[in-house]
Amino acid sequence: MAASTRGTVLKKRRLSLAALRESTTAQGLALIAPTALYLLVFMIVPMILVGILSLMTRGPYGNVVYRLNFDNYTRLIDPLYLRILMYSIGVGAATTLITLVIGYPLAYYIARVPARQRNVLLFLILVPFWTNFIIRIYAWIMILRTEGLLNSFLLNLGLIKVPLDILYTPTAVLIGMVYEFLPFMILPLYTSLEKIENAQLEAAADLGARPLASFLRITFPLSLPGITAGSILTFIPAMGMFVVPDLMGGAKTILIGNLVRNQFLTARDWPFGAASSMLLMFLTLAMTLYYTRKVGFSEDLLV
Amino acid sequence: MSEKKPSAWLRLFSALVYLYIYLPIVLLVIFSFNKQKLNVSWEGFTLSWYQELFRNQQILLAIRNSLTIALVSTIVATIIGTLAALALQRYRFPGYTLTESTLYIPVIIPEVVMGISLLVFFSLIGVRLGLGTITLSHIAFSIPFVALVVRARLHGFDKSIEEAAMDLGANELTTFWRVTLPTILPGVLSGALLALTLSLDDYVITYFTAGPGSTTLPLRIFSMVRFAVTPEVNALSTIWVATVFLVLLIGQMVQNRQR
Structure with a gap:
């Protein structure tokens, strides 16, 4: 029952x-x-x-007045802000290019060594990637500042007589950016290079292709999705970055990320800050769409 | 790829890149044991910076804040994100494409954009900034990363094991706890690890959503290194790097054993 x-x-x-x-x-x-x-x-x-x-008006005391207003966007065409925008794009592009030039051969190398060694090499790329990024910037501050390790090393060797002023220059910003974003470039590059079948390269060699020709006509085109993913993952955060310019560029280097931050926290012009932020967002979305349409993009490169 | 041996030039180049990646970290670690406060040259071995670190109340508070935020946001984001990964991998529903593409937004847009959006949101609805707003924000940017990682691991999941379990009389819940979850657990754990790291690492979004008394470790380190170099930060960094190294090493070993 x-x-x-x-x-x-x-x-x-x-x-x-x-x-x-x-x-x-x-x-x-x-x-x-x-x-x-x-x-x-x-x-x-x-x-x-x-x-x-971004369509509202700044009040006299840094408050927000709810009156429709397009001036925040027209203000962005001012040469002062256009220069900041161009400079941000320039820094982003330079960072992307340098990480690509450094990262590509390394990713290629990792993809070609025996599996055991490959895991160790990948592991070594991941460790700094998982370490706090302010700590990584700090390491470079320690090295590059006027009384820093690089200068004391060069002075002791007698290679220079006066310390080099590297920290708080645009060069320092680039060094910091490249160091921050290198893993973001290497990992997707490696993923796409690792997928290339050896048989394809052998076939090319059998058909008489020299190593350079088979690289240019097989390896490189097949690695384009990796280049796209790596470039997006480097360019976009580099362009919006304000921490590296803050810590390593001194007051001279202002990127669009610094502009947005300053409008919100120092100048207290929220509507204009919001408009700058919208511009940054549209730029990144437009670039992502353009790149992915053009080259093709596979989502598994992201994770 | 592989097979053909890489040339000597490529080998040398790669070695130099690894040197570039690790030299700053090695110097950071070495100088955490340096007697000299200004960190210009080596003066002798000491552990005093580590002692000072653990006496520094501000740093201890920041560590506690960071760990609290990271723990809560990781747990919440892992649960919500895993459910989303299951939904996207196995079901079709209205609004599928929209939610799927929304998940990519935090991965792609610059952090500063998300940071100020949250600042605007919290101040318009009149919430006081502090640990709560930071945690809510960390959950928001962690969910997509967890969902993407777990979903990638779900690709190879064999649905017939679940069907077998249910044919043998297990109900949906039992099947989930005893079959589905153990199978996707490695993916869930790596998603959680990523969420934890993102939370502990985050400076930008935290910066915009923090209030008085809710300083996290990255914010504290930032203000300490803004104008000066201090060996206390070296000591802190050494502990951090060592922890990351150990956790990743254990993760790698577990993964290797499973294969």
């Missing part, structure tokens, strides 16, 4: 679960709901608010 009741209960539960299993749409929605809601409240709504704020 008891057993048979239990049996019917089980059967009933099975049935209702079967019904639930049938409606996979409801299940899917239930699983995605927390993420969708969370990102709606803490990402989408805040961004919309910034968009609205």
Whole structure:
């Protein structure tokens, strides 16, 4: 008796679960709901608010007056801000190019060594990547400052007579940026290079291609998705970065990230800061779309 | 790839890049044991900076804040993000493409944009900035990373094991706890590890959402190194690098054993 009741209960539960299993749409929605809601409240709504704020007016005391106004965007065409924008793009591009030139041969090398060694080499790339990034900047401050390790080393060797002023210059900013973003370039490059089948290269060699020709016509084109992913992952954060310029560039280096930060926290012109932030966001989205459409982009390179 | 041996030039170049990556870190570690406060030259071995570090109340408070935020945000983001990964990998529902592309936004947009959006949001709704707002923000940027990592690991998941479990009489919940979760656990753990690291590492978004008394470790380090070099930061960095190294090494060893 008891057993048979239990049996019917089980059967009933099975049935209702079967019904639930049938409606996979409801299940899917239930699983995605927390993420969708969370990102709606803490990402989408805040961004919309910034968009609205960028069309408002700054009040006399740094407060926000809710009066429609497009001046915040026209102000961005001012030569002063255009120069900041061009400089940010320049720093982003230089960082991307240097990390690519350094990272590509290294990724190529890692992809060609035996598997055991490869794991060690990848591990060594990951360690600094997982280490705090302010600590990494600090290491370079220690080395580059006027009384720093590089200068005392060169002075002791007698190679220079006066200490070099490297810290708080644009060069220092580039050194810091390249160091920060190198792993972001190497990892996607490695992922795409590692996928290339040896058979393809052998076939090319069998058909008489010299190493250079087979690199240019097989390896390089096949690594383009990695170059795209690496460039996006380097260029965009480099362009919006304000911590490296703050710590290593002194007051002279102002990137668009610094501009946004300053408008919000120092100048207290929130509407203009919001407009600069919108510009930065549109720039990054436009570039991402352009690059991914042009070269193709595979999402597994990101993670 | 592999097979053909890399040339000597390539080998030399790679060695130099590794030197470039590690020399600053090695110097950082060495000089944490240096007697000289200004860190200009080596003067002798000492552990006093480590002692000073653990007596520095501001740093201890920052460590406590950072760990609290990281722990809470990692747990919440891992749960929510894993559910999202399951949803995206296995189900089709209205708004699929929209949610999928929304997940990429925090990966792609500059942090400063997200930071000021959250600052604007919190001040418009009148929430006092502090540990709470930092934690809410960290959860927001961690969810997408967890979802992407877990989803990547779900690609190879064999659904027939679950069906087998249910045929043998296990209900949905039991199947999830005893079959699905153990199988995707490595992915969930690496997602959690990523979320933890992102939270402990974050400067920019924390900077915009922090209030008085909620200084985290990166904020504290930033203000310490802004104008001066101090061996206390070297000591702190050494502990940090060593911890990261150990955690990654253990992770690597676990992964190797599973293979």
